[in-house]
Amino acid sequence: MRAAVYRGKQKVEIEEIPVPSIGPGEILIEVEACGICHTDLKKIEYGLLEPPRIFGHETAGRVAAIGEGVTKFAVGDKVIAFHHIPCSKCFYCERKLYAQCAGYKTVGITAGYEAAGGGYAQYARVMPWIVERGVEKIPDGVSFEQASFVEPVNTCHKGIEQSGVRKGDLALVLGQGPIGLIFTMLLKHRGIDTITTDTMPTRRAKSLHFGALQALDPLQEDLPAAAKAATEGRGADVVFVAASAPGIVEQAIRATRPGATIVLFAQTSEKERIDISGADICKDERVLMGAYSADVDLQAESARLVFSGEIPVAELVTHTFPLPQIIKGVQLATHPDAESLKIVIQPQRV
Template sequence: MLAAVLYGQEHLQLEEVADPTPEPGEVVIRVGAATTCGTDLKVWRRGGHARMLKPPTLFGHEAAGQIVAIGAGVTGWQVGDRVVANNSAPCMTCFFCQKQEYSLCTDLSFNNGTFAEYLKIPAQIVKHNLYPIPEGLPDAIAAMTEPLACVLHGAARSNVKPGDRVVVLGDGAIGLMFAGELVRLGAEVFLFGGNEQRLQIGEQFGVAKTFNHHQQTDIPGTVKSFTEGWGADVVVEATGSPAVWEMAIASARPGATVNLFGGCPRDTTITVSTEQLHYCELTLKGVFHSTPHYVRSALELLASRSLPFELLISDHQPLKNLEQVFFDMRDRKVVKVAMIPA
């Protein structure tokens, strides 16, 4: 089969590799659509990921498709079932899983290789994070279950209450998903980004106001200008930049929650004012990944069609164009692209 293999920093090749065969407990799906992701872009640009993969490796982690082979011992599934598989599953037995803190599992089973004709799903994911696609939901939309699950997890950890003024920093797919979910939770959302087309998508998700950061010299000052000088009730950082992490903290009111969601490059640090943190009673949260509960919730939300997630799919492209798609993502010409094996 044709598959994408990541070898290092901006070094991606399409190669012919052996078709996968399921071991006991596993299934193999024919990929219907694999969506590109900001995490994939960061991994491609940085040449690796601290937790999820180490080159050389099959690449991509968002996909939906149809089961074509089933390993021994698998029950409840049939060849022909349309499914979406999360890119990981917790072990359910470690210290953190016993505390139901599944995103901190010490033995998360990650799976990569969605940019291919076929994808093998490990037994742990089959057992805990494989779901049927609701009838009528296109593969490209269902494939966004994984990033949306992370967003739902992040939103739930953000202490958002109806009527809160929430600032989202970042207009990538994750920032836009956050904006839509936070609006759904009853917040008044203010979205900061650097791309007018993406900010317009944010408006269609219902945000109260958008701001182009290229036209803002002082983002924390701007936030205070529409919050009576206090700052936002909740700030969500969705860029993965240490400088923006610090900006998020500076944009928060006393008593606020700051969700530092975007994953920064390894070994980076930020500076935090101990005076502000202590006397303003700030809550700073790093939120990582998702849990099976939020994977199920994400698929249900996508199937409800209550938010226009289809706006995040900028294009559909054949797998052979994958490298060019990543250059287009780097240049912010597209949000997400559905890669179609052909």
């Protein structure tokens, strides 16, 4: 089969490798669509993991084979698969901090080499604990491209749940790339008034289309003033920081009221540093928190929101590439143009 093999910093090569063999309790997925995620882009751009690996974790496809003992799925079923599932028994799972579970950190899907998601290949092997709890069937009439959004929608859904945002609050979403727009959609679905920011006019227009009250250019417009104007002078109640840029967290704090919550979602680099006043957190009783990865408790609901079309994620797909052109997709996702949003790889295309 063909696979996009990560060979080191900024190096991905299309190679012919064996189709993975599966064992008892496992399934083999013929991958039809896999979204490009910025966490994978960072791993490739900065060489964060030892090669070789095959990335890609927003995976949708067909069951091509089932291992001994598998009864929940049959050959031909259309499915999406999460690459992480927690043990549900440890200290962190008891506190619903699933992304900190040691079992969760063990990737359960591979197309070969060290398990790393495997969606950037024609076939991927799904290990038993993922088959048992991390695979959802795709209903008839739902495209593989649409279905591939279940995992990223789950991560945003988790961030919103953790924030405690409620109807009557004013939310801000900083950044309107694919993830920021998913936040905007989910907040609109909950009836939350939202102001968004992005430097690209086309993304601000999309933000308004998906329900934002206002979409501002953070380099040209006064976000704190807009937030205060919408809240009788107080400032925003909740902020979701869905982009990574110098000063963006400080901007979030300036736009919020005392007691507000700021959710860091895009700050995944170990090298990123944030310079803020301690008094802005302590004296003003703000909550600065992180939200990372998916929540197994929200898996079924996230799938329902995507499959039903209640969250119109399919509209975010602007480009699809066959696997041999994945480098073009990676470059476009890393350096988006005025029109690009979600990039999806289709491994079965020639």
